[in-house]
Each structure stands twice: as structure tokens, then as C-alpha cells.
Amino acid sequence: MTHWRAALLRQWQQPGPTPASLLLRPLSWLYRGLVAGRRAWFAYWPGAAQRLPVPVVVVGNLIVGGAGKTPAVIAIVRVLRAQGWTPGVVSRGYGRPEHGLHLLGPGSTAAAAGDEPLLIHRRGGAPVAVDADRVAAARALLEVHPEVDLIVADDGLQHLRLARDVEVIVLDDRGNGNGLCLPAGPLREPVPRRPPARAIVLYSAGVASTPWPGHLGRRRLGGLLPLAAWWHGDPPRPDAWDALRGRPVVAAAGLARPESFFTMLRARGLEVRPCPLADHHDFALPPWPADAADVLVTEKDAVKLRPDPAGGARVWVATLDFELPDAFADALRQRLPNRALPR
Numbered sequence: 565m566t567h568w569r570a571a572l573l574r575q576w577q578q579p580g581p582t583p584a585s586l587l588l589r590p591l592s593w594l595y596r597g598l599v600a601g602r603r604a605w606f607a608y609w610p611g612a613a614q615r616l617p618v619p620v621v622v623v624g625n626l627i628v629g630g631a632g633k634t635p636a637v638i639a640i641v642r643v644l645r646a647q648g649w650t651p652g653v654v655s656r657g658y659g660r661p662e663h664g665l666h667l668l669g670p671g672s673t674a675a676a677a678g679d680e681p682l683l684i685h686r687r688g689g690a691p692v693a694v695d696a697d698r699v700a701a702a703r704a705l706l707e708v709h710p711e712v713d714l715i716v717a718d719d720g721l722q723h724l725r726l727a728r729d730v731e732v733i734v735l736d737d738r739g740n741g742n743g744l745c746l747p748a749g750p751l752r753e754p755v756p757r758r759p760p761a762r763a764i765v766l767y768s769a770g771v772a773s774t775p776w777p778g779h780l781g782r783r784r785l786g787g788l789l790p791l792a793a794w795w796h797g798d799p800p801r802p803d804a805w806d807a808l809r810g811r812p813v814v815a816a817a818g819l820a821r822p823e824s825f826f827t828m829l830r831a832r833g834l835e836v837r838p839c840p841l842a843d844h845h846d847f848a849l850p851p852w853p854a855d856a857a858d859v860l861v862t863e864k865d866a867v868k869l870r871p872d873p874a875g876g877a878r879v880w881v882a883t884l885d886f887e888l889p890d891a892f893a894d895a896l897r898q899r900l901p902n903r904a905l906p907r
Contacts, residue, residue, distance in 0.1 A: 573629070576741045576750040585748045592748035599745070599753045606724040614699045615727040618706065619714045619900055621651075622728040624721025627750040630820035630843065631736040632768030632783055634680045634864065635886035637718045639781070640732065641688040643893045644714060649900075652712035654701040655681040656719060657694030659844040665704055668692040674868045679844060682867045684718065698726045714900075722752055730899045731763040739773035764895050768886070779892040785828050786883035792871040794863070794881040808880070809833050814856040818845030818865050825862055829882070834860075841865075852877060 575584045606612045623640060625631040637653065644651045657666065657678030668677050668685045677685075677694050685692040691709045695701035702715045717726055721733065741750040758776070759765055765778025772778060787800025788808075794800075813834055817825040818841040826838045839852050839859075847868040852859050856877045861869065866881045 573750075576744075577738060578742055580742075585742060585744060588748035589744070592745045595747070596745050596754055603724065603753075612725070613727040614725055616699075616702055616706070616715060618712065619730075620702075620717060620726060620728040621714065621730045621732065621896070621900075622717040622720040622723075622726070623732045623734065624717075624719050625734045625736075626721070626752055626755060627738060627741055628746070628752060629738075629750065631734045631738075632781070632886070633719055633734050634683060635783060635884055636732065636734050636766060636768060636781065637684055637716060638688040639886040639888050640896070641684070641690050641716060643888060643896060644716070645690075647893070647897055647900075649714045650711050651714045651716050652691040652693070652702075652705045652709055653681070653684055653688065653716045653718055654698050654705060654720070655684070655692065655694050655717070656696055656698070656723075657681050658719075659846075660694070663696040665693065665695045665701060667704065667708055668694070675846075679864050679867050680718065683863050686867070687863065690716075698723050702726065729762065730896065731760060732766055732896075733759060733763050733778075734766050734768050735773055735776075735778070736767070737769040737771060737773050762899065764892065764899070766888075766892060779889050779895070781889070781892070782887045783828075784885055784887070785832060786885040788860075788880050788882055791861075791866060791869060791879040791881055794866055794883075795871040800881075800883045804880070805832050805834070808858060808860075809835075811835065811858070812837050813858040813860055813880075814839050814852045814877070815860045816841060816852050816865065817862055818847070818868075819843055819862065825882075829860060836860075850877070 575582050623633055623637050641651050660678045666677050674682050681692050681694045691705055693701040693705040698717055698720055706712055740755050745751045765776045767778050767780050770780050770782045787802045788804035789798055789800045814837045815826050815829050816839040820843040822840040826836050829836050841851055859877045859879045860882055
């Protein structure tokens with residue numbers, strides 16, 4: 565992460581006015597006006613928002629940067645499947661060079677599909693389509709997979725062209741930051757006093773970080789397994805952590821907030837040498853030191869690494885599990901049409 569970006573993120577978390585926020589506030593007012601006009605267009609212009617023939621659940625957040633949307637999408641797909649639905653997922657596919665349609669399959673790569681959609685496809689087991697136009701992605705997915713009866717839109721909260729039945733707003737420990745919109749603050753859109761009626765608020769860090777009532781999810785490290793075994797689809801081994809305790813390991817993370825990954829590893833009793841990387845780092849070359857013996861990566865980064873990466877380091881993949889409370893599943897069920905079980 566560059567120094568200027570880190571400094572900006574710190575400014576965005578300051579509760580009171582700062583010189584930077586005061587300087588950028590006129591641009592923030594302009595941004596708010598544009599967002600409000602865009603929302604009014606999609607709310608009142610007939611046909612601006614496109615409705616699909618199946619229910620749509622949108623998962624997104626209000627602030628820039630990772631808030632835990634990807635593990636939340638994977639967990640929500642599993643909840644929906646347990647309720648009798650056959651969900652499919654659409655996403656923009658951030659970071660890929662092409663913006664057109666790509667339907668994920670066995671040969672899909674992170675370069676073609678994006679790292680997060682590929683991870684959702686592997687961990688969630690649902691059909692996934694990526695396109696800058698989420699409506700086009702959903703229609704293509706429904707055509708190729710007629711068994712899909714519900715669409716989950718990853719990071720689609722601000723993609724208003726796609727009409728939705730339910731919005732899942734994911735918030736982490738940062739809450740709403742300083743409460744200002746870009747660029748004076750981290751908000752993608754102004755925050756109303758109460759969440760929309762169709763919204764379910766999900767706190768990904770296990771604590772409520774805003775006054776909004778919501779459900780407390782919990783992210784935790786699951787098991788650990790070698791990179792080749794992860795690509796093979798082997799189950800993670802919870803006891804593998806013991807093998808790495810007592811010796812230094814390099815932790816490489818291309819996340820919006822890599823320090824959260826390092827903190828979880830230290831909580832597991834590991835001696836971590838952090839290797840923070842930019843979000844969506846491409847891993848074209850191994851970024852860790854040449855003398856590293858053991859390297860830990862996230863699943864989001866593992867999808868961009870070959871099963872046999874160059875160099876002598878042993879690469880391990882740490883799986884991340886997201887636990888959703890039963891009350892969240894009930895709230896989701898209540899906002900969707902009835903789906904009889906079994907299918």
C-alpha cells in the first residue's frame with residue numbers, strides 16, 4: 565500500500581474535521597449531488613432499473629475497500645442453498661483486463677474472471693458470470709444454467725440498473741468512517757438515518773460499528789493446507805497450524821486491509837513476517853523474500869498462484885470461514901418468496 569493511500573485511509577477514520585477533509589469537502593458535496601441524481605433517475609424513470617425473472621439478492625458495502633463481501637457472498641450462497649434455492653452469482657470481476665461477459669468454468673483463471681469471482685466459484689460451488697453490466701451477466705447465466713432460480717450480485721449495491729429484492733449491506737469495524745462521501749471520506753453514497761426496508765445489515769467483524777441494527781457475522785481462520793492440495797480441492801487441515809508454530813513464516817496478502825490477516829495469524833500463535841501487497845496483486849512473480857521457507861497466503865491470493873510456484877518456499881493456503889447467525893438466515897427467508905423444501 566502506498567504511503568499516500570495509507571495516509572488517506574487514516575484521515576477517513578478521523579471523527580472530527582481534518583485539514584484534508586475540509587479541503588476536499590467541496591468535491592464531496594459535488595459527488596453527493598451526482599449520486600443523489602443518479603439514484604433519483606433509477607428510482608423514478610420507467611425501465612431504468614431492469615428486473616430479472618428470478619429474485620435478486622445484492623451484497624455490497626457503503627465504504628471503499630474490503631469489508632468482507634466475498635466471504636459473506638460465499639456464506640449467503642450456502643444459506644440460500646440450505647433454504648431450497650439454486651443460486652447463481654454475478655460480479656463485475658474487478659481487476660481483469662476485459663470488461664465483457666465471462667462465464668466461469670473449470671478452466672477459468674483469475675486473469676480472465678477476477679480473483680474474487682473465481683474464489684466464489686471454487687468455495688461456493690455456484691455458477692458465476694462476470695460482466696461490467698451485471699444485468700447482462702445475470703441473463704447470460706440464467707440462459708446457460710436454467711436451474712438457477714435466484715441471483716446473488718456480488719458488490720452490486722451501487723449497480724442500480726439491476727433491480728433487487730434484498731440488499732445485504734456489509735459493514736466492518738470501520739463503520740462509516742468520518743461520515744463523509746468521497747473524496748473527503750470513505751463513503752460511496754450518503755448514509756440515511758435508517759437502512760432501507762429491503763436491506764439486511766451484516767457486521768462482518770462481529771461487532772456493531774454503526775447505530776444501525778444488524779446481524780453479527782464472524783470471520784475466522786479455518787484450516788491450512790499446501791497450495792497444490794488446495795487447488796486439488798482437498799479439505800483443509802485444522803491441525804496443520806501446529807507444524808508452523810515456533811518458526812518464522814512469511815504472510816503475503818493482496819487485500820484491501822492485509823493487517824487483519826496478519827492479526828488472525830498471530831492469534832493462531834504464529835511468528836509472522838508480514839508481506840503486505842496492494843489489493844488484487846497479480847502475483848506474476850513471487851513477492852516474498854527469496855530465503856522464505858514457509859509462506860502463508862489467503863484463498864483470494866491462492867487463485868492467482870500456480871499449484872507449483874517458482875522458488876523453494878513451501879506455500880500454504882489459509883482458509884477463511886464466515887459464520888452467519890440463524891437470525892440472518894431467517895431475515896433473508898422472510899424477504900424472499902416462499903421456497904418449499906425439498907427441491
